[in-house]
Amino acid sequence: MDLTIEGKLYHNGTFEQGCLGIQQGKIVAIKKSLKTDNHFNVGNNLILPAGIDLHVHFRDPGFTYKEDFSTGSQAAAFGGISCVFDMPNTQPQTTSIQTLKEKTQIASEKSYVDFGLYTGVSDENIGRLAEISPFCSGFKIFLGGSTHSLQLSTQNLRIALLETNRTKKITLIHAEDEHCLKTHKDIENNLVDHLRCRSAECEETAIRTIINNSHNLSSPIHICHLSSCGGFEMLRKKPHNISVGVTPHHLFFDVHTLDTKPAYYKVNPPIRSSFDRDTLWYGVNHKLIDIFESDHAPHTEEEKNVAFNDAPSGLPGIETMYPLFLAVIKKEQITLGTLLTLLCEKPAQLINLPKGKIEVGRDADFIVVDMKKTETITAEKLHSKCGWTPFEGFQGIFPSMMFIRGEKVIDDHHILVKQGFGKSVGV
Numbered sequence: 001m002d003l004t005i006e007g008k009l010y011h012n013g014t015f016e017q018g019c020l021g022i023q024q025g026k027i028v029a030i031k032k033s034l035k036t037d038n039h040f041n042v043g044n045n046l047i048l049p050a051g052i053d054l055h056v057h058f059r060d061p062g063f064t065y066k067e068d069f070s071t072g073s074q075a076a077a078f079g080g081i082s083c084v085f086d087m088p089n090t091q092p093q094t095t096s097i098q099t100l101k102e103k104t105q106i107a108s109e110k111s112y113v114d115f116g117l118y119t120g121v122s123d124e125n126i127g128r129l130a131e132i133s134p135f136c137s138g139f140k141i142f143l144g145g146s147t148h149s150l151q152l153s154t155q156n157l158r159i160a161l162l163e164t165n166r167t168k169k170i171t172l173i174h175a176e177d178e179h180c181l182k183t184h185k186d187i188e189n190n191l192v193d194h195l196r197c198r199s200a201e202c203e204e205t206a207i208r209t210i211i212n213n214s215h216n217l218s219s220p221i222h223i224c225h226l227s228s229c230g231g232f233e234m235l236r237k238k239p240h241n242i243s244v245g246v247t248p249h250h251l252f253f254d255v256h257t258l259d260t261k262p263a264y265y266k267v268n269p270p271i272r273s274s275f276d277r278d279t280l281w282y283g284v285n286h287k288l289i290d291i292f293e294s295d296h297a298p299h300t301e302e303e304k305n306v307a308f309n310d311a312p313s314g315l316p317g318i319e320t321m322y323p324l325f326l327a328v329i330k331k332e333q334i335t336l337g338t339l340l341t342l343l344c345e346k347p348a349q350l351i352n353l354p355k356g357k358i359e360v361g362r363d364a365d366f367i368v369v370d371m372k373k374t375e376t377i378t379a380e381k382l383h384s385k386c387g388w389t390p391f392e393g394f395q396g397i398f399p400s401m402m403f404i405r406g407e408k409v410i411d412d413h414h415i416l417v418k419q420g421f422g423k424s425v426g427v
């Protein structure tokens with residue numbers, strides 16, 4: 001074995017003092033005691049699986065003044081996320097083999113964490129998805145327009161899903177109905193206007209359309225960032241291959257508690273009422289939500305500091321996701337078991353990755369945390385290029401170390417690997 005590490009392991013749903021044996025990046029043994037020359041003991045600190053984020057916008061290529069694969073993946077690493085999946089709405093959009101190859105090259109040179117890329121599905125490339133498939137980890141469909149997004153017409157949804165189903169890879173969908181959004185379109189001056197213009201009805205309609213077009217398909221279909229009670233109710237009738245994710249911002253905010261810098265919280269789908277937020281927490285705690293996803297979508301402060309109507313939608317969140325949820329375990333808002341299922345295990349399962357769990361045979365991707373070390377989140381301590389966080393002043397528990405494939409990537413406040421350490425996965 002190359003390395004053994006001893007601490008409080010989360011394994012088979014409980015904690016036990018024990019050792020992980022690691023060889024060639026994999027967990028090869030989990031025992032009460034194991035020893036190699038390369039052994040270290042983290043004492044009473046917890047050893048938990050690293051998180052996996054199926055939904056990030058690292059803005060590279062095209063918008064690298066907001067974020068790039070280097071800064072975005074550093075933010076992931078310091079936030080305990082060992083693997084990220086990047087959305088196609090960059091410049092150029094990743095909708096072809098050529099653009100996927102280019103982005104894979106960029107990420108391979110810059111990323112500190114493992115990564116996968118999605119292909120954007122549009123009316124134009126719908127017939128080429130099978131040939132594009134070997135170059136991506138899955139597909140993304142925007143049913144409604146959002147910042148820098150590309151679009152698929154609703155009448156082409158069934159054809160698109162039949163095509164992606166053949167590839168066996170996951171299809172993620174931004175579920176807001178374009179026709180409904182157009183009907184409600186108006187000048188927006190604040191977050192309540194934004195909520196009215198992107199009403200829950202638009203989410204419900206899109207989810208109904210997705211369910212109606214998903215019959216007799218077996219590959220995973222994922223509904224991104226569920227935000228409303230109506231959408232949640234619609235999903236109670238979903239087929240088994242449809243999964244659903246929620247973001248930290250839809251769980252930690254509601255529209256009535258955000259009165260300063262409203263444009264910073266402008267995001268699609270919008271932050272809704274406390275009633276919607278409580279429904280999402282209910283879903284998380286009753287096994288009705290499958291995963292957490294950050295939808296990390298940074299914009300600069302300059303871009304957000306304009307009239308509300310002109311501000312782009314999206315906010316950063318990858319570095320704070322795991323720490324925020326670890327901190328609310330103490331308040332009994334979530335159990336550790338639920339957190340690890342939604343942040344690690346289930347995302348790995350959806351992409352078919354050998355990560356997400358402390359188990360023999362999986363990648364040695366884990367974090368070390370001291371649950372007594374709660375910190376106040378401030379943008380100064382974070383690593384996203386955008387330089388601000390919507391969670392300023394919130395409490396978080398950050399990992400002191402993170403390992404990816406058995407390599408120590410983070411120790412205290414230092415990054416120990418070189419750019420380009422991250423590997424392409426899930427293709």
Ligand SMILES: [Zn+2]
Binds near residue numbers: 055057087295297
């Ligand atoms: Zn997104």
